[in-house]
Amino acid sequence: MELNGEERRATTYCVTGASGYIGSWLVKSLLERGYTVHATLRDLAKSQYLKSKWRGNERLRLFRADLQDEGSFDDAVKGCDGVFHVAASMEFDISPDHANLDSYVQNKVVDPAIKGVRNVLGSCLKSKSVKRVIFTSSISTLTAKDENERWRSIVDETCKTPIDHVLKTKASGWVYVLSKLVSEEEAFRYAKERGMDLVSAITTTVSGPFLTPSLPSSLQVLLSPISGACLFAILSAVNKRMGSIGLVHIEDICMAHLFLMEEPKAEGQYICCVDNIDMHELMLNHFSKEYLCKVHKVDDDLEERQSLMKPKISSKKLRDLGFEYKYGIDEIIYQTIDASINFRFPTLDHRLKQ
Ligand SMILES: NC(=O)c1ccc[n+]([C@@H]2O[C@H](COP(=O)([O-])OP(=O)(O)OC[C@H]3O[C@@H](n4cnc5c(N)ncnc54)[C@H](OP(=O)(O)O)[C@@H]3O)[C@@H](O)[C@H]2O)c1
Numbered sequence: 544m545e546l547n548g549e550e551r552r553a554t555t556y557c558v559t560g561a562s563g564y565i566g567s568w569l570v571k572s573l574l575e576r577g578y579t580v581h582a583t584l585r586d587l588a589k590s591q592y593l594k595s596k597w598r599g600n601e602r603l604r605l606f607r608a609d610l611q612d613e614g615s616f617d618d619a620v621k622g623c624d625g626v627f628h629v630a631a632s633m634e635f636d637i638s639p640d641h642a643n644l645d646s647y648v649q650n651k652v653v654d655p656a657i658k659g660v661r662n663v664l665g666s667c668l669k670s671k672s673v674k675r676v677i678f679t680s681s682i683s684t685l686t687a688k689d690e691n692e693r694w695r696s697i698v699d700e701t702c703k704t705p706i707d708h709v710l711k712t713k714a715s716g717w718v719y720v721l722s723k724l725v726s727e728e729e730a731f732r733y734a735k736e737r738g739m740d741l742v743s744a745i746t747t748t749v750s751g752p753f754l755t756p757s758l759p760s761s762l763q764v765l766l767s768p769i770s771g772a773c774l775f776a777i778l779s780a781v782n783k784r785m786g787s788i789g790l791v792h793i794e795d796i797c798m799a800h801l802f803l804m805e806e807p808k809a810e811g812q813y814i815c816c817v818d819n820i821d822m823h824e825l826m827l828n829h830f831s832k833e834y835l836c837k838v839h840k841v842d843d844d845l846e847e848r849q850s851l852m853k854p855k856i857s858s859k860k861l862r863d864l865g866f867e868y869k870y871g872i873d874e875i876i877y878q879t880i881d882a883s884i885n886f887r888f889p890t891l892d893h894r895l896k897q
Contacts, residue, residue, distance in 0.1 A: 546805060551577035556804070557623040557673075558582050559608065559616065559663060560630025562589040564759035565679065565749060565796060567596075569627055572797040574599035583608040583619045583630070596754045610659030616666035623672055625804045628663050629679045631726065632656070633760060635716045635777060648710075652718055656726040664733050664741075676734070677804050680727045680743040680812065683720040687785045687854040694786055699857045700745065700812040704784070714784070715776035742809045747789030747816040747856060748781070749796050750879040751870070758886060762879055768826045769836045782822040789816040789856040792870035792878070802866045813861040817868040817875070821853055829876050836880075 546554060556573055560566035561582035570593075573580045579602040584590055587607050597603060606619035610630060620626055632655065641647040660678075667673040686704040687695050695702060709720050727743060734741035749761050758766075760774070765788070767775035781788055791799070799815045820829075830836040858868075870878075 548577055552579070554625075555579040555581060555623045557616075557620050557626040559610075559619075559626070559628050560584075561605075562586065562593070562755070563629065563633075564753055564755055564761060565746075565793070566627075566629040567593050567754045568793050569629065569797045569800060570603070571597050571754060572794070572801065574602055576801075578602065580604070581606060581619045581623055583616060585609040585630075592756045593754055610662055611655060613662060614666065616663050617669060620663075620666040620670045620673060623670065624674055626663065626667055626673050626676045627679070627800055627804070628660070628676055628730075629800075630659075630663075631679070632659070632722055633719065634722070635719045635774075637718050639713070648718075648721070652722050653725050656722040657729045660726045660730045661733055664730065664737075664739065668737060668739065675740040675742060675804055676730075677800050678727060678730045678741055678743040679800070680745045681719075681723045682745055682747045682785065682789050682814070682816070682856070683716065683781070684724050684727060685745065685785075685814075687787075687856075694852070695854050696852065697855050697857050698785065698814075700814055700860060715780040742803045743812040744796070744800050744803055745812050745814045746796055747791050747814070747819070749791055749793050750875050751793040752878055752882040753793065758883065762883060765879060766883060768822075768838045769830055778822060785819070785856065786854040787819040787821045787856070788825060789814075789819040790872055790875050791815050791817050791868070792875050795868050795870055798869070799861065799866055802864075803861075806864055808864060813864070814856060814858045815861060816856045816858045817870065818872050819853065819856040820872055825876075829873075833876075834880055 556578055558566050558569050558580060561570050562584045570580050570582050574597055581604050583606045587605060590605050594600065608615040608619055667676055684704055685698055685702045687698045689695055704724065706724055709717050730741055748765055750765050753759050763772060764774045764778050767778050795817065796815055803809045803813060826838040830838050
């Protein structure tokens with residue numbers, strides 16, 4: 544259900560994490576559509592660069608807020624009709640050398656994740672105006688492997704990664720996975736106990752153009768086979784857990800968030816993924832053949848790959864609700880490389896097709 548121009552002008556949404564990749568684009572999308580936006584940043588100085596890219600500034604208010612500061616979101620959320628809770632800690636790993644790793648993880652990852660989500664939802668509750676919260680979740684909370692470590696043919700919203708498996712395996716990026724799992728679980732628990740309307744957008748790897756002054760981490764991860772960055776271990780871990788890489792264009796993920804905010808029938812969790820691609824197909828067919836980029840060769844799981852029917856990451860629930868994606872995989876990759884070149888991504892040895 545799309546709002547008309549007048550309804551949009553009368554609607555105020557809050558976006559947390561407005562300095563980030565998704566948050567900054569979501570602010571732009573909402574302003575362009577006529578909404579009033581309350582954007583939160585933990586460092587207001589970061590808005591300087593973005594302000595020139597956010598048209599419709601007269602409908603934008605900025606608030607300083609930190610997930611770890613009690614009551615920090617009260618002012619930003621006051622008077623809002625809905626909140627897009629996008630902000631999250633983006634730490635991927637911690638050193639395994641801590642003397643007491645378990646208590647370190649509890650104090651530095653689990654407790655802050657829970658505190659952050661309670662803090663935002665607490666402000667929403669106090670506001671009495673917020674009707675729905677959209678929580679930005681991650682595909683990292685799901686797995687394509689069943690309890691017997693066999694590949695599923697379809698990954699849907701029910702295929703949750705067990706927390707004890709994350710703690711046991713500590714695969715690359717496990718701290719991030721743990722933090723997203725814990726915060727989403729807490730968000731639904733908190734909302735249910737208080738009768739709040741919360742919907743989660745389970746986001747696959749987001750790519751395409753960006754507004755931020757540095758290359759967003761999801762693009763760094765996606766382009767790591769070319770750049771050789773250590774983030775390649777994360778891409779590889781995702782591919783191992785999912786059998787492929789799920790992708791969604793930045794514009795589509797923002798539109799999916801808005802769609803879920805305004806569709807009265809939306810409830811629970813929704814995977815946002817236009818399609819999924821095998822990492823080696825991405826490297827060899829797209830990066831290497833299409834764009835002549837030099838890529839790393841990774842053959843460690845070649846045998847498994849050959850026998851693998853790539854599990855499908857299903858966005859059926861979202862599509863059935865009426866959401867339509869605008870950008871396919873080819874366009875996402877083209878626009879990602881294009882945006883990175885314009886940004887002078889240093890190690891990109893490329894040729895863009897005319
Ligand atoms: N991009 C993807 O491919 C992808 C995929 C799945 C899920 N997601 C989810 O999408 C959301 C946004 O990700 P992104 O790619 O846009 O990452 P990003 O560019 O790193 O943005 C993260 C945002 O969260 C803010 N933040 C971090 N810790 C905070 C704190 N303690 N208090 C307040 N704000 C805090 C950051 O603020 P600072 O600028 O001050 O650090 C930043 O604005 C996250 O929830 C992430 O889990 C992203």
